[in-house]
Amino acid sequence: MELITILNRCHRFRGFVYQHAHFSADKKSIEVAVRPRKGSAAVCSRCHLPAPGYDQLAERRFEFIPLWGFLVFLLYTMRRVDCRRCGIVAVEEVPWGDGKRTLTKAYMLFLARWARRLSWKETAEAFRTSWDKVFDAVEHVVTFGLEHQVLGQIDAIGVDEIQYAKGHKYLTLVYQIDLDVTRLLWVGRERTIESFRGFFAVIGDELASKIVFVCSDMWEPYLKVIREKCSEALHILDRFHIVAKMNKALDEVRAGESRRIASEGGVPVLKKSRWLLLKREENLKTEQRFRLRDLLRYNLKTIRAYLLKEAFQQLWDYSSPAWAGKFLDDWCRQVMRSRIEPMKKIPRSLREHRELILNYFRAQKLLSSGVVEGLNNKAKVTMRKSYGFRTFRCPELALYHSLGKLPEPESTHEFL
Ligand SMILES: [Zn+2]
Numbered sequence: 107m108e109l110i111t112i113l114n115r116c117h118r119f120r121g122f123v124y125q126h127a128h129f130s131a132d133k134k135s136i137e138v139a140v141r142p143r144k145g146s147a148a149v150c151s152r153c154h155l156p157a158p159g160y161d162q163l164a165e166r167r168f169e170f171i172p173l174w175g176f177l178v179f180l181l182y183t184m185r186r187v188d189c190r191r192c193g194i195v196a197v198e199e200v201p202w203g204d205g206k207r208t209l210t211k212a213y214m215l216f217l218a219r220w221a222r223r224l225s226w227k228e229t230a231e232a233f234r235t236s237w238d239k240v241f242d243a244v245e246h247v248v249t250f251g252l253e254h255q256v257l258g259q260i261d262a263i264g265v266d267e268i269q270y271a272k273g274h275k276y277l278t279l280v281y282q283i284d285l286d287v288t289r290l291l292w293v294g295r296e297r298t299i300e301s302f303r304g305f306f307a308v309i310g311d312e313l314a315s316k317i318v319f320v321c322s323d324m325w326e327p328y329l330k331v332i333r334e335k336c337s338e339a340l341h342i343l344d345r346f347h348i349v350a351k352m353n354k355a356l357d358e359v360r361a362g363e364s365r366r367i368a369s370e371g372g373v374p375v376l377k378k379s380r381w382l383l384l385k386r387e388e389n390l391k392t393e394q395r396f397r398l399r400d401l402l403r404y405n406l407k408t409i410r411a412y413l414l415k416e417a418f419q420q421l422w423d424y425s426s427p428a429w430a431g432k433f434l435d436d437w438c439r440q441v442m443r444s445r446i447e448p449m450k451k452i453p454r455s456l457r458e459h460r461e462l463i464l465n466y467f468r469a470q471k472l473l474s475s476g477v478v479e480g481l482n483n484k485a486k487v488t489m490r491k492s493y494g495f496r497t498f499r500c501p502e503l504a505l506y507h508s509l510g511k512l513p514e515p516e517s518t519h520e521f522l
Contacts, residue, residue: 138180263317263320265321289511293502298327383398383408
């Protein structure tokens, strides 16, 4: 069986013929010559319709999926067309390529699928190609996906921020969190009013007006845009963001007290206690649980803060917004009397957002909680897998690619 036969089976295009396959001079790659079928006209890359030929350009090499350790290239001499519809001389469009990209569409889809499972660097290494080509592949697939995705009705969205690169660079992520569809809808630069408005500009007023639930954290710019664009929706402060805030305050208390003990030459009882205190008790291992019990005997600010944090968890067991509200108020009073400064920030912000927090209970039966947290964790994993990202474009593509559930370009054959 010849290579041409296989190619005709899995990667055949009307209007083009595989001529012959041969090794390159160094025997490391296979080169397959392609030519137009006799009598078939070239297609204008601007209007995508056949047009009369004009001239020919130099031969181009399109990288195809490697085979048995050999790189594979399709060699093709591009034609130019004199397109009367467009009124210009344009380069032809070839069905296996995408504009100026050097990889074939089939290879880009192949690489992009692997880049969802492996990091981009690992993908490049596994297929002996470069990081830039993996980037190209993902960009091609994501661009196609965004152009072809159908938004449909959106019942619920969650907005969240995520840090990228080093320092304080943020992205705004908007998820669809309907009961039957959860996916990333949008990635924006920064976490400003302007960036979040960008999402609403994309979906348009009609879709926005039909959103029933919005889930967010307490970041003021987001709250403002939600009031402005989704005034009819039930706005819920996500439980996971409240817990995160609480953990941050507790961590501050612990760090401060730990430093104080050290400076006074005391016994460093809080050493290595960070995760003991931040994790839920039921998630601790047996020996950690013993250490925690040991720690709880000390009369430390950290311990009191920890107990307040644990007591707060009871809030989520309520089903009635009224009872939850009563519990919330009692808890806040208790913390305000505690004289633990970092913790006192929490009641202040909880009181300010009391109604939005209670909306959690009003919506409980209709919105799967924890879904934003799950998506946020996946987003973090994606960012970690694609380290080395300096510019906005890379995390943007990686996030759409792994969380967007975007439609993929069609392929005539499954190469995986
Ligand atoms: Zn044209």
